[in-house]
Amino acid sequence: MDVLYFAWVRERIGIPRERVDTNAATVMDLVEELRAREERYAAAFADLSALRVAVDQTLTEFDAPISGSREIAFFPPMTGG
Amino acid sequence: MDVLYFAWVRERIGIPRERVDTNAATVMDLVEELRAREERYAAAFADLSALRVAVDQTLTEFDAPISGSREIAFFPPMTGG
Amino acid sequence: MDVRVQEAPFDFGVEAATFASGCASSGAVVTFTGIVRDVADGLKAMEIEHYPGMTEAALSQIASEAKERWSLEKALIIHRHGRLAPGEMIMMVAAAAPHRKDAFEAAEFLMDFLKSRAPFWKREITRDGATWVGAKDADEEALRRW
Amino acid sequence: MDVRVQEAPFDFGVEAATFASGCASSGAVVTFTGIVRDVADGLKAMEIEHYPGMTEAALSQIASEAKERWSLEKALIIHRHGRLAPGEMIMMVAAAAPHRKDAFEAAEFLMDFLKSRAPFWKREITRDGATWVGAKDADEEALRRW
Numbered sequence: 001m002d003v004l005y006f007a008w009v010r011e012r013i014g015i016p017r018e019r020v021d022t023n024a025a026t027v028m029d030l031v032e033e034l035r036a037r038e039e040r041y042a043a044a045f046a047d048l049s050a051l052r053v054a055v056d057q058t059l060t061e062f063d064a065p066i067s068g069s070r071e072i073a074f075f076p077p078m079t080g081g
Numbered sequence: 082m083d084v085l086y087f088a089w090v091r092e093r094i095g096i097p098r099e100r101v102d103t104n105a106a107t108v109m110d111l112v113e114e115l116r117a118r119e120e121r122y123a124a125a126f127a128d129l130s131a132l133r134v135a136v137d138q139t140l141t142e143f144d145a146p147i148s149g150s151r152e153i154a155f156f157p158p159m160t161g162g
Numbered sequence: 163m164d165v166r167v168q169e170a171p172f173d174f175g176v177e178a179a180t181f182a183s184g185c186a187s188s189g190a191v192v193t194f195t196g197i198v199r200d201v202a203d204g205l206k207a208m209e210i211e212h213y214p215g216m217t218e219a220a221l222s223q224i225a226s227e228a229k230e231r232w233s234l235e236k237a238l239i240i241h242r243h244g245r246l247a248p249g250e251m252i253m254m255v256a257a258a259a260p261h262r263k264d265a266f267e268a269a270e271f272l273m274d275f276l277k278s279r280a281p282f283w284k285r286e287i288t289r290d291g292a293t294w295v296g297a298k299d300a301d302e303e304a305l306r307r308w
Numbered sequence: 309m310d311v312r313v314q315e316a317p318f319d320f321g322v323e324a325a326t327f328a329s330g331c332a333s334s335g336a337v338v339t340f341t342g343i344v345r346d347v348a349d350g351l352k353a354m355e356i357e358h359y360p361g362m363t364e365a366a367l368s369q370i371a372s373e374a375k376e377r378w379s380l381e382k383a384l385i386i387h388r389h390g391r392l393a394p395g396e397m398i399m400m401v402a403a404a405a406p407h408r409k410d411a412f413e414a415a416e417f418l419m420d421f422l423k424s425r426a427p428f429w430k431r432e433i434t435r436d437g438a439t440w441v442g443a444k445d446a447d448e449e450a451l452r453r454w
Binding site: 004008010057058059075076078080081 | 342441
């Protein structure tokens with residue numbers, strides 16, 4: 001699936017998006033896989049209360065299932081308007 | 082003093098303003114004097130809950146003093162905006 | 163602070179743009195515009211009577227109070243009188259503040275006071291004649307918020 | 309219903325006038341405009357990142373919900389992204405309803421959701437560098453009203 005990063009999450013990880021092959025069942029499982037990869041991922045995902053997640057462009061929670069999803073995005077709380 | 086009428090009060094009394102010589106102490110005293118004049122005044126002032134009054138261009142109550150005032154205006158509740 | 167009482171139409175787009183372009187230190191601009199509704203009840207015109215002198219004084223006082231209560235950078239009130247056709251703009255208010263909550267509240271405050279404390283009286287002209295618009299209880303109720 | 313996400317500036321006066329002129333059956337039009345504040349803290353620019361695709365979907369959903377809840381005749385959202393200078397307009401919303409209370413509430417609802425549910429992220433550029441704007445508790449709080 002495609003994993004996207006925005007704002008300081010993008011900066012910390014260093015790339016705006018990447019293709020990830022995973023069998024993760026939930027967003028949280030995917031987060032654990034990413035955290036285990038490298039320090040920059042561990043740093044970006046250190047405090048989940050400072051992060052939001054969208055699955056296939058819809059805001060959701062970290063315990064949401066992701067099997068069959070095409071696009072997971074991680075970002076800080078939004079500041080529009 | 083000058084007495085002004087607006088909206089349906091003006092229509093009922095038939096004139097937009099007039100000069101009134103009075104020794105009325107309060108708005109209410111003036112209303113009683115006007116009521117006693119003619120049927121059209123009595124009709125216009127029949128229901129004071131449907132009327133508002135301004136003394137020298139400031140909204141006030143019917144028991145307000147008017148000695149020394151230059152301009153008393155009677156009108157229905159306002160419908161601006 | 164800018165208060166205008168006039169019979170002539172105003173250009174809402176120009177007024178709104180001019181107001182907002184002078185608000186660089188504010189961040190939040192709210193406008194309200196009232197339009198003569200063009201509904202299928204045979205309304206031919208809206209006539210607005212006012213009390214020259216008192217109108218300007220009342221609007222200035224309302225605008226000053228709003229400016230003080232919400233620390234507005236600017237406030238604008240334009241209100242027309244005379245005969246208006248359906249679709250014409252009756253009035254507008256605008257408020258500029260550093261934060262949106264203040265701009266919204268100030269604009270609502272201006273409107274609530276304009277509705278029942280500024281000396282305007284509306285009359286609807288239809289095929290069947292002319293009818294003075296009655297004050298609404300909801301408008302009097304709205305003032306209690308402030 | 310009209311939702312636009314764009315890098316280019318928009319003409320607030322033209323947009324507001326066009327919106328209001330097509331509202332003859334409404335009577336009440338409220339607009340909100342957000343401007344990059346030009347305050348004395350050395351802000352050189354505001355950069356706005358967004359999530360193409362999700363942004364448009366989120367704004368359309370917010371506008372649809374507002375339109376339904378307040379029986380709006382029309383709703384408009386324009387939101388810019390990219391680099392903006394102090395004094396530039398970031399975004400605007402507009403809502404047209406038969407009565408002022410609905411138009412005000414719908415515009416506030418649109419703003420409250422835009423602030424913390426539409427995928428935009430602001431970054432302030434000053435002489436000292438770039439800082440991501442933090443989400444405000446008050447903005448999250450504001451959503452509970454709805």
